[in-house]
Amino acid sequence: MKHNKLPYLGAWLIGLSQSFSFNATAADYTGGQLSNPKITAAGVVVPDGARLLASQCFQCHGTDGKSTTGIDSLAGESQAELINEMREMKAKTKADLMHYQAKAYTDAQIQLIAAYFASVSGGGTSHHDD
Amino acid sequence: MNDISRRKFLKTLGLSLGATALPISFAKAALRPRVIVVGGGFAGATAAKYLRLWSNNTVDVTLVEPNAVYYSPILSNLVLSGQKQLSQLGFKYDTLAQKYGITVTRSTVNSINSANRTVKLANGKTLGYERLILAPGIQFKAIPGLDETKILHAWQSGNQVQQLRQQIQAIPNSGTYVLSIPKAPYRCPPGPYERACVIADYLKRNKLGAKVIVLDGNPDITVERDTFNAAFTSTYAGIVEYVPNTILQSVDSAKKVAITSFGDYRADVLNVIPPHQAGGIVLNSGLANSSTGDWANVNPLSYESTAVKGIHIIGDSQGTGQPKAGHIANAEAKVCADAVLRLLSGSQPFAAPMTNSACYSPISATTASWLTAAFAYDPASQTMQLVPASYGASSGASTSNYRKMFEWANSLFGDTFA
Incomplete structure (x- = not known):
């Protein structure tokens, strides 16, 4: 199995360098620690620190974003969709718990968090469809 | 593959x-x-x-x-009002041991x-x-005269919560429940006010003329002021008496009297949360x-x-x-x-960690409120700082929040113990 997948490593490493420019602002935020990225399922680049930032969502959205309650799962959502949702929530003024939480995060942090959840294979008993 | x-x-x-x-x-x-x-x-x-x-x-x-079982303080005020059994809030360490290979001693x-x-x-x-x-x-810090076997804190869950439930059930009509809140910082900022609310709700429905007196060591309700103030002065008007700036000096554990900076308060059930x-x-x-x-x-x-x-x-x-x-x-x-x-x-x-706090508080048998905040590492002061825009509370209590409260708690229990 491993041998079948190894040729893709090169492609991922190219993708990795491309993604770094996309995450240029994140580099500042993480103290320049982006030298330690992870590449996981679906070939998404997960920069250093992304897992820890994303893990702050697990208390409500389940470990690795796989919800076991009626709260939405985040695992396997696309990075773009998660970023859009967080940006929408940041802009809202209605008293909603997630609207406040979203306001805590910079766009750079949101990109890191979204990259992590996009890298996790979907799962959980609850799924978010919109 | x-x-x-x-x-x-x-x-x-x-x-x-x-x-x-x-x-x-x-x-x-x-x-x-x-x-x-x-x-x-x-x-x-x-x-x-x-x-x-x-x-x-x-x-x-x-x-x-x-302990073989951890009893969650979260949701434990619902044991006091009879809406939850203590056993429903108990978590063993078997899953952590078996699923993750943690050695539990x-x-x-x-x-x-x-x-x-x-x-x-x-x-x-x-x-x-x-x-x-x-x-x-x-x-807990010592308070003169406080005998923990008679005057409960019920602030670490477990057996004391069960005992306080029994004490509250035994309150006579027109009886008095007195709660002493320590100065901040104490565990679970909204918790004492939440407790006052759910007990007031229980007494309102079950004990004619019974009252709740809240002796707060703080100058005002420390969090969710609008929600708890509305509960005390409207939902539970005539039942809850809120007394700020009241420092507990000593306790007469036998007679159930709280001796405070504002005088003595005699109770049928005295519940003292000592400073931590x-x-x-x-x-x-x-x-x-x-x-x-x-x-x-x-x-x-x-x-x-x-x-x-x-x-x-x-x-x-x-x-x-x-x-x-x-x-x-x-x-x-x-x-x-x-x-x-x-x-x-x-x-x-990692140089830029974030943390967050979220909690739901039952206000009655059917309603709840929430409070949330996030904290970011500030490199200049090398401290965790509240992100002001992330600090917010529900506008009052609602039945939908009551339902969401259990989803929040069950998710947190799962991320922690399973």
Whole structure:
């Protein structure tokens, strides 16, 4: 199995360098620690620190974003969709718990968090469809 | 390639690429790194779980906890009002042991030898560690005359909550329940006000003419002021009397009298939440080095003690100024676990951690409110700072929040104990 997948490593490493420019602002935020990225399922680049930032969502959205309650799962959502949702929530003024939480995060942090959840294979008993 | 084998493979790849230093430097050590976690509440259980999960089981984790079952203080006020059974809030450590391979040792730590990096347990064993994480929660400061067997705090859940439930059920019509709240910081900021509300709701429905008197050591309701003030003055008008700035000086435990800076309050049920400080092992090991001597100062990037190297303190005992509560204890534990794994591999903790707090409070048998905040590391002050825009509360209490409260709690329980 491993041998079948190894040729893709090169492609991922190219993708990795491309993604770094996309995450240029994140580099500042993480103290320049982006030298330690992870590449996981679906070939998404997960920069250093992304897992820890994303893990702050697990208390409500389940470990690795796989919800076991009626709260939405985040695992396997696309990075773009998660970023859009967080940006929408940041802009809202209605008293909603997630609207406040979203306001805590910079766009750079949101990109890191979204990259992590996009890298996790979907799962959980609850799924978010919109 | 099926999903499972791909995930497994990619996980390995992710480890070898992403955490290059991890297996290599671990391999240099003669033994696998050992981390001891002391205390199996929200902070300790989360740390133990994520140390195993995020190291891909390459670190040995021992959780030292005296109790076979942890009873969650979260939702425990619903036991007082009869809407939950205490057993529904109990969590065993079997899942953490079996699913994550954590060694669970039922004992307590008597002493720490930080030079040799060993702990001595009450069961006589000595355990060595590369990193030690202390999560002992809180202990209470003494109040003159307070006999804990008669005057309950019910602030660490478990048996005292069950006993307070029985005391409340026995309140006569026109009886009085008196609650003493300590000065902040105390565990679970909205908790005492929430307790006053659910007990008022119970008395309103079951005990004609009975009253709740809230003696608050603080100058005002500390959090969710609008919600709790509306509950006290409207929903429970004529039932709840709120008295701010009331410092408890002593207690007559036999006669159930609270002697305060504002005079004496006689109760049918007196419920005293004494002022808190860090757990005994933190105090006794010279780690409670905050200005008041009550809490452990830590580096919030790793939760490592500023007094002793190699020892980390998370949850209610630490003194970063973040709230003392289960949800954020889980958050701190993840920051600590991630940092400990990096430190074990010879690298530095993540430089910009975030944590968050969220909690729902029952206001009646059918309604609840919520409060939330996020904290960000501030490199200038080297502290965790509240992100002002993230601090908010529900506009009052609602039935939909009551339903969401259980989803929030069950999710948190799952992320911590399962």
